[in-house]
Amino acid sequence: xxxxxxxxxxxxxxxxxxxxxxxxxxxxxxxxxxxxxxxxxxxxxxxxxxxxxxxxxxxxxxxxxxxxxxxxxxxxxxxxxxxxxx
Numbered sequence: 089x090x091x092x093x094x095x096x097x098x099x100x101x102x103x104x105x106x107x108x109x110x111x112x113x114x115x116x117x118x119x120x121x122x123x124x125x126x127x128x129x130x131x132x133x134x135x136x137x138x139x140x141x142x143x144x145x146x147x148x149x150x151x152x153x154x155x156x157x158x159x160x161x162x163x164x165x166x167x168x169x170x171x172x173x174x
Contacts, residue, residue, distance in 0.1 A: 089162070095169040116140055123147040125158045125172075 089108075096103045116122065116137050122144045124130040134141045148156035161168040 091164075091166050091169050092161070095166060095173055098170070099173055111136075113137065116143075119143060121145065123150075125160045127157060129160070 093103045093106075111122075111133075116133075117140060120143065122133060122140075123146070124133055124144060125147050127146070130144055130146060133144050146156040147158050151158075158172055159168065161172045
């Protein structure tokens with residue numbers, strides 16, 4: 089997403105070569121950890137990959153924020169991306 093690329097660059101992160109893609113079973117099995125932004129994402133991962141659900145955590149557990157969820161900014165204004173990135 090162009091907005092995500094521009095926002096990340098403000099924080100010194102280059103996402104210009106990053107491309108999103110659907111999560112598949114091979115990638116999921118190979119991962120040590122999988123972070124979801126929202127509880128709804130975590131529920132979907134549990135549904136799709138029940139054998140590997142123990143690898144899944146909410147991204148917010150790595151922050152000092154009061155909420156464990158980080159709102160998915162997809163299709164949102166740049167301010168939402170900036171808040172998410174912070």
